[in-house]
Amino acid sequence: MIEKKSRSLLPLTLLIAAALSACSGRGAGNAVPEEGAPNPAADDGKEKLEISLLAPTFKGGGWPDNNHPTIQYLDKKFNIDLKVQWTPGSGYEEKLNVMAASGELPDLFIGYEDTFLKWQSQGVFVDLAPYLKDYPKLASEFPEDMMSILNPPGKIYGFPKYSEPYQASLIVREDWLNNLGLPKPDASKFTVDEFYRIAKAFAKDDPDGDGKADTVGFTLGAAVQDAGFDGGETLEAAFGLANGWKEADGKLVPRQTQSEEWKAYLGFLANAYKEGVLDRDFATNTGDIVKEKAGGGKLGITAQNFTLINRTNKQAQAIDPKAHFVPVAPPIGPSGLRGNAGQTVGDTKIVLNADISEQKRQRVLKLLDWWITEEGSNVMKDSVEGIMYETTSDGTVTLTERGKKEADSLAILNNWFFRSSSLKHDIHQWDDPKLTDEFIAFQNELAKYPWTNPGAPYVVYSPTYIKDAADLNTKFMATAMNIIVGREPVEDIDRAISEWRAGGGDDIIQEVNDAYAKRK
Amino acid sequence: MATTLSKRSTTLTPSASDLPERRRPPLASLKRMTPFYLMILPGLLFFLLFKYVPMLGVVIAFQNYNPFQGFQGSEWVGLQHFRELFQERDFLVLLRNTLWLNLLDLLLFFPIPIVLAVMLGELRSRRMSALIQTVMYAPHFLSWVVIVGVTFVLFSAQSGGVNQLLQAAGLPRLEVLTDPAAFRWVWLLQNIWQGSGWSAILFLAALASINPTLYEASRIDGAGRLRQIWHISLPGLKQLIVILFILRLGHFMDLGFEHILLLQNPLNMSTSDVFDTFVYRKGIVRGDFSYTTAVGLFKSLVGLLLVVMSNKLAARSGQEGVI
Numbered sequence: 001m002i003e004k005k006s007r008s009l010l011p012l013t014l015l016i017a018a019a020l021s022a023c024s025g026r027g028a029g030n031a032v033p034e035e036g037a038p039n040p041a042a043d044d045g046k047e048k049l050e051i052s053l054l055a056p057t058f059k060g061g062g063w064p065d066n067n068h069p070t071i072q073y074l075d076k077k078f079n080i081d082l083k084v085q086w087t088p089g090s091g092y093e094e095k096l097n098v099m100a101a102s103g104e105l106p107d108l109f110i111g112y113e114d115t116f117l118k119w120q121s122q123g124v125f126v127d128l129a130p131y132l133k134d135y136p137k138l139a140s141e142f143p144e145d146m147m148s149i150l151n152p153p154g155k156i157y158g159f160p161k162y163s164e165p166y167q168a169s170l171i172v173r174e175d176w177l178n179n180l181g182l183p184k185p186d187a188s189k190f191t192v193d194e195f196y197r198i199a200k201a202f203a204k205d206d207p208d209g210d211g212k213a214d215t216v217g218f219t220l221g222a223a224v225q226d227a228g229f230d231g232g233e234t235l236e237a238a239f240g241l242a243n244g245w246k247e248a249d250g251k252l253v254p255r256q257t258q259s260e261e262w263k264a265y266l267g268f269l270a271n272a273y274k275e276g277v278l279d280r281d282f283a284t285n286t287g288d289i290v291k292e293k294a295g296g297g298k299l300g301i302t303a304q305n306f307t308l309i310n311r312t313n314k315q316a317q318a319i320d321p322k323a324h325f326v327p328v329a330p331p332i333g334p335s336g337l338r339g340n341a342g343q344t345v346g347d348t349k350i351v352l353n354a355d356i357s358e359q360k361r362q363r364v365l366k367l368l369d370w371w372i373t374e375e376g377s378n379v380m381k382d383s384v385e386g387i388m389y390e391t392t393s394d395g396t397v398t399l400t401e402r403g404k405k406e407a408d409s410l411a412i413l414n415n416w417f418f419r420s421s422s423l424k425h426d427i428h429q430w431d432d433p434k435l436t437d438e439f440i441a442f443q444n445e446l447a448k449y450p451w452t453n454p455g456a457p458y459v460v461y462s463p464t465y466i467k468d469a470a471d472l473n474t475k476f477m478a479t480a481m482n483i484i485v486g487r488e489p490v491e492d493i494d495r496a497i498s499e500w501r502a503g504g505g506d507d508i509i510q511e512v513n514d515a516y517a518k519r520k
Numbered sequence: 521m522a523t524t525l526s527k528r529s530t531t532l533t534p535s536a537s538d539l540p541e542r543r544r545p546p547l548a549s550l551k552r553m554t555p556f557y558l559m560i561l562p563g564l565l566f567f568l569l570f571k572y573v574p575m576l577g578v579v580i581a582f583q584n585y586n587p588f589q590g591f592q593g594s595e596w597v598g599l600q601h602f603r604e605l606f607q608e609r610d611f612l613v614l615l616r617n618t619l620w621l622n623l624l625d626l627l628l629f630f631p632i633p634i635v636l637a638v639m640l641g642e643l644r645s646r647r648m649s650a651l652i653q654t655v656m657y658a659p660h661f662l663s664w665v666v667i668v669g670v671t672f673v674l675f676s677a678q679s680g681g682v683n684q685l686l687q688a689a690g691l692p693r694l695e696v697l698t699d700p701a702a703f704r705w706v707w708l709l710q711n712i713w714q715g716s717g718w719s720a721i722l723f724l725a726a727l728a729s730i731n732p733t734l735y736e737a738s739r740i741d742g743a744g745r746l747r748q749i750w751h752i753s754l755p756g757l758k759q760l761i762v763i764l765f766i767l768r769l770g771h772f773m774d775l776g777f778e779h780i781l782l783l784q785n786p787l788n789m790s791t792s793d794v795f796d797t798f799v800y801r802k803g804i805v806r807g808d809f810s811y812t813t814a815v816g817l818f819k820s821l822v823g824l825l826l827v828v829m830s831n832k833l834a835a836r837s838g839q840e841g842v843i
Contacts, residue, residue, distance in 0.1 A: 097807040100587045118807075122588040216678060222786055280678035283698050283787045298679075470806070478786045485698065485787065503609060 038131045043362035050081040051364060052106040054095065055417045059288050060408055062086025069384040070413065078367050089416070090286075100124075107356050108364055110417065111158055113347040116150055117460045125157040126352040126361055132156065135369040141421055146346030149457055158349025159368065162421045165342050166446035169327040170234050171309055172198065173300040175320070176207035187329035192238050192268065195301075195331040200277045202300035208320065217272070218301040219279035221290050222481070227256055227473040230287055231303050232269075233341040237451040238333030239265035243341050245455025245512070252455045252516050254509060256476055256500050262493045264334065269484045283481055297323060306442050307415075307426050311408065327442065330449050339451025347456070350418045372420035380419070381411040382428050389430055397429040455512055458519065462511035468504040476500045581814040594810075601814035610793065618794045621780075622772055624708050630768065632716045634761065637723030638753055642745060653724070656717025667710055668782040672697065698787035707783060707792075711776070722764070723757055730756040762839045770827040773819035795819055 055062065063071070063084070071082050085106065087095040093115055099105050100119075111119065119125065132139035138159060146160040177184055180201050185194060199217030201207065207215055221230030226244065228236055237243065241262070242255040255261075272278035279285070279299075291308070293299040295315030302325075304312060309325055316323035330338045352364055370376040382389060388403035388410060399407060411428070419425045427436050459465045479496035482488040501509075581601055583594040605611060636656070643649040659667070674682045675696050683693045696702040734752050743751065777796040784792045795815055803812030 093807075094804045097804055100807070101809060103587070115807075119588075122586065124588060280693070281676045281680075284672065284676065284785050467806075467808075471801070474786060474789065478789050481786050485695075 038134070038358070038361070040134045040362055042358040043360075043366075045079055045363070045366075047359070048079050048081060049360050049363050050083060051108065051360065051367075052083045052085065053417070054085050054087060054092075054099070054106040054109040055413060056089035056092045056110065057086045057412070058089050058416060059291055060412070062412065063409065069387045070379060070410075073379060073384050074367065077370075078363060080363060080367070084413070105353050105355070107353050107360065109351060109353070110161065111349045111351045113150060113460050114466050116158060116347075116349045116351065118466065120152070120155075120157045123354055124351075126354050126356075128156040128159070128352070128365075129154060131361070131365055135365050137369045137372060138365065141372050142346070143421075149344075149346045150349070150460065158351040159418070160346035161348040161350060161417070162419055162425070163343065163345055163348075164443055165345050166340050166443060166450075167305040167343060168233070168303040169305075169309075169340065169442065169446055170301070170303050170330055171325040172328050173202070173207070173316075174324045174326045175322040176202060176300045179207050179209055180205055184326070185328045185331075190329055190331050192235065192331045192333055195235075196268075196272065196277065199272070199301055200275065203277045207300060208297060214298060216279040216293070216299055217277035219285060219290055219293060219299055220269075220282045221285045221287050222283055222477070227476050229282075230285075231290060233303065233451075234330035234339070235268070236265060237339035237341070237449075238331050238337055239268065240333060240335060240337050241265060242453070243339070243451045244453040245459075247454045252458070252509075252513050254455070254505070254512075256473075256505060257497055257509075259494055259497055262480070262497075263490050266480055266483045266493060267490050270486060270490065273484050274486060278484070283485070294325070306439055327445065329445075330451075339449045340446045342450055342452040344453060344456035347460075368418065371418055372422075374422070377414070377420050377422060377425065378429060380414040381425065382430075383410045399430055455516070458512045458515040459508075461515035461519075462508050464504045464507040464511055469508065472500050472503050472505060472508075475503075578813060578817055580810050581817050583810055585810040585813075587809070597810075601811045602818065604811065605815055605818060610798070613790070614793060614795050614798055617791055618773055618775065620704060620791070621707065621775055621794060624704060625711065625775075626768065626772075628708060629711055629716070630765070632712055633719035634723055634757065636716055636720040637727060637757075638749055640720065640724060641727045641753060642749070653717070653720070657721060658717070659714045660718035662714065664714075664776070664779040664782055667714060668779070671706070671710065697783070698785060700788045700791040703783065703788040703791045707780065710779070723760065726757050726760045727753060759839065762834050766827060766830045766834060769830045770823045772826050773822050 063086070066083055071084060074080065074082050092110065093112055096105070096109065096115060105124070111125065116125075128138075142160050142162060146162070147156060149160070151157055172185070174184060177198070182198060182201060185198070195218075201217075202215055203217035204213075206213065218231075220232045228241075233243070236255075239261050241258055242253065245252045245254050247253070269278060273280065273282075279293075281289075290299070290302060291304075291312065294302045294304070295312045297316050297319040304325070309327070313323065313325055316325070330340050332338045350368070352361060356364070371380055383403070385391065387400065388406065389397055389399050391397050403410070411426075414425065423440060424436055427439065459469075476496050476499075479488065479492055483490055483492060579591065580594070582596060582598060583591075584597050585591075585594045608614075640649050640653060643652070672680070674680050675694060677683060677693055677695050677698065686693055696706050730752060735748055738748055738752060773795060775794055775796055777800065780792055780794060781797055781800065784797060799812040799815050802808045802815075
C-alpha cells in the first residue's frame with residue numbers, strides 16, 4: 001500500500017534543488033559579474049575546454065551520444081569537449097528551471113521569450129554587445145530588429161534563433177482529391193465552405209480507397225497556451241480572430257475578447273465535430289501525433305513547413321506510393337478574411353551563461369561565429385564529408401550509406417538550436433539545386449496572405465501575462481473545446497471571455513497597451 | 521476472540537526476559553551494540569541527507585525565492601504565498617478534486633487488496649494461488665506511461681480500438697478520456713489494475729503468519745470458511761490494516777502525480793486538476809518555486825494532522841498506532 005505509487009516527489013525535489021543551490025547561490029552583490037573588458041586574446045585556443053549545451057528535441061529526438069561526427073568535428077576544430085544535452089522541446093523551460101534551481105545551468109542554451117526577459121535582469125546571461133566588434137559575422141548576420149527585440153537599449157543578451165516569419169502552409173493530399181474527383185482548390189476562390197466540403201469528403205468517402213472508414217477530414221492540436229489550436233491558424237484567420245492581438249484605434253486588442261468571431265469559429269468546429277469531419281481525438285493530440293497521422297496516411301488536410309512537407313510526403317509514400325501533399329492558399333472566411341500566421345522572429349535567443357570564464361566566452365563566440373559562415377553551416381546541416389556524404393570527381397554530392405540512414409537527424413543542431421539567416425539553411429548540398437527556388441517560392445506564396453500579431457513584442461512586458469496567461473488560456477480553451485464537442489452551447493464562450501477578463505485578462509490588456517504606448 | 525488474545529500474550533512473553541540486560545553498564549552495552557549501530561548508520565545517513573536536510577529548504581515558502589540569489593539573497597515575504605494560495609481562484613476546485621480522488625482511493629481501492637489476499641489465502645491449490653498472485657502483481661512493474669498509452673490506444677474517441685468496434689456495431693462511442701465525469705473512474709480503475717495485486721502481498725504475508733492451529737481448532741469446533749475468515753483471518757490482519765490505513769492517511773493530499781498528468785487534457789481539467797499538477801504547472805514549468813513550496817508545505821501539514829488524529833483514534837480503540 002505504501003509503495004503503491006511513487007508518491008508526489010515534486011515538492012521534495014524542489015527542496016533538494018533549493019538546498020543544493022544555496023551553496024552555489026551567487027549572492028546579491030555579484031549578480032552581474034564584470035571580469036574586465038572582453039578581449040579575444042583571453043583565449044589562445046590551446047587549452048581544451050569543456051562546453052555544455054542544452055538543445056531542444058522534436059520529432060525524431062537527439063543524437064544518442066556525444067560521439068556524433070559533427071560533434072567530433074567541432075571538438076577537434078575548436079579544441080573543445082562539447083557536451084550536448086538533449087531535452088524534449090515541450091519541456092525545455094521546465095528543464096531549465098530545474099537546472100537553474102540546482103545551480104547547474106549549461107554554458108550555452110536557449111532563452112525563450114519570457115525566460116529570456118525574466119533572467120536578463122538577474123545577470124544570468126553574458127552581455128554580448130561589447131564582444132560584437134571582434135565577431136563581425138555574428139554582429140552583421142541578423143536583421144537589426146531581430147537582434148534588439150527583448151533586449152534593453154545598448155545591451156545584447158542573446159543572438160536570435162533565425163526563422164522565417166511565415167513557416168507553415170495549409171497542405172492537402174492531392175492524390176485523395178484526384179481519387180474523389182475533386183478539383184484542387186483555386187487560390188482566388190477557396191472558401192471555408194469548400195474547405196469543409198473537401199474535409200467531409202476525406203472523412204466520409206474513403207479517399208484512400210481501402211474500403212475502410214479510417215480517415216479523418218482535418219484535425220487540430222490542443223495548443224492551449226496561445227488560446228488557439230495548433231493547425232487551426234488559417235481557419236482562425238478566416239473567421240476574423242486576431243493572431244494573438246490586433247490593432248484597433250491605436251489600441252491592442254487580444255483575441256480572447258472577440259466574442260462574435262469565436263462564436264462563428266466554434267460553431268463551425270462544433271458542426272464539423274458532430275458530423276465526424278473534425279478528428280474526434282483532437283483534444284488529446286500533440287503536435288507529433290498530428291504529424292504521425294499525416295505521415296501515416298490517415299489525415300488529408302493539415303499545416304506544415306517546407307522541410308516537413310517533403311519528409312511527410314516520403315513517409316506517406318511508404319504506405320501509398322501516390323501520396324502527395326501539396327500546399328494550398330489559406331481559405332477565405334465568411335467576411336472575406338484570410339491569412340497565414342506570421343510569427344514574431346528573434347524572440348527565441350541563444351544565450352551564454354554569465355558564470356563561464358572570459359576564455360570560454362571567447363571560445364564559444366568563435367564557435368558561433370563560425371557556425372553561421374557558409375563553411376560552418378555546411379557542417380552543421382550536412383555533418384562531415386567522407387562520413388555522411390561524398391563529393392564525386394564531377395562535383396556532385398551524394399549521401400553515403402550511413403548518411404542515408406541518418407539523413408533526417410544530420411541537421412538537428414542547426415534546425416533546433418542555432419543557424420544562419422541564409423535562405424539555404426534548410427537545403428543540403430546533395431539536394432536538387434531547384435529546391436532553393438522552390439523554398440523561396442513557398443515563402444513568397446505564404447507571405448501573400450499576411451496575418452500578423454502586432455502585440456507579440458509587448459506581451460512579455462506584462463507581469464500578469466507572464467504569471468497567469470498560461471493558466472487563463474487553459475481555462476478559456478477548456479470552454480472552447482467543450483463547446484466543440486457539444487457539451488456546452490456556443491453562447492458559453494461569453495462566460496469564458498468574462499472569466500478570462502476578470503481573472504487577469506483586463507490587467508494583461510492594460511499592461512500590454514502601456515508597453516505598446518511606450519515602445520511602439 | 522479469546523484465541524487471538526492468548527496468542528498475543530505468548531508473543532509478549534519473550535520481552536520480559538530482556539529486562540536484566542538493561543542493567544548492564546552503559547559503556548559495555550555500547551560496545552556490544554556497536555556493530556548494530558554501524559549497521560543502522562547508512563540508513564540513518566540516508567534519512568538525514570535526503571529527508572531531513574532538504575526540509576530546511578521549506579524556508580523558500582516564506583521568501584520570494586530566486587535561484588540566482590540563493591537562500592541568503594532572496595527577499596523574505598512572510599505568509600504572503602499562503603495568503604495567495606487560499607485566495608487562489610482555483611483553490612476550492614483543487615481541494616475538491618484532490619479530496620474526491622483521495623476518498624475514492626481510500627474507500628474503493630484500499631479494501632480491494634485485503635479482499636484479494638483473503639480470497640487467495642482460501643485457495644486450496646498452492647500452485648494456482650502462486651500463479652494468480654504473479655499475474656495480478658505483474659502490472660505493478662508497468663510504468664504509468666505504458667498503462668495510459670495502452671488506454672489511449674484502446675479508448676481514443678476516433679482511432680481507439682474499442683471505439684472502432686463500437687462504431688462498427690452501431691453503438692455510441694465511449695469518450696472516457698475526455699469526459700470530466702469519467703476521469704475519476706478511469707483513474708481509479710487504472711490504480712486498481714496496477715496496484716491491487718502488489719498491495720495484496722503484504723496482507724498475504726500477514727495471513728501466512730497466522731498460526732494454522734487456530735484454523736484446525738476452529739474446524740474441529742465446526743466453523744465454516746466464512747466463519748474462519750471472519751473470526752481468524754480478518755482479526756489476524758487487523759493490526760496491519762490499521763497501520764497501513766494510518767500511513768495512507770498521511771499521504772491523504774498526495775496523489776500519483778505523473779499518472780494524473782498523463783491522463784489530463786483540457787476537456788477533463790475540471791475534475792483532473794489537483795494540487796500536485798498545479799504545483800508542477802506553476803513551479804516546474806513556470807519557475808515559481810516559492811509559491812509551489814508553500815502549496816507543498818500546506819499539503820504536508822494536512823497529511824501530518826491526519827496521521828496524528830487517526831493515530832489517536834486508533835490508540836483510543838485499543839490498537840497499536842505508528843507513533
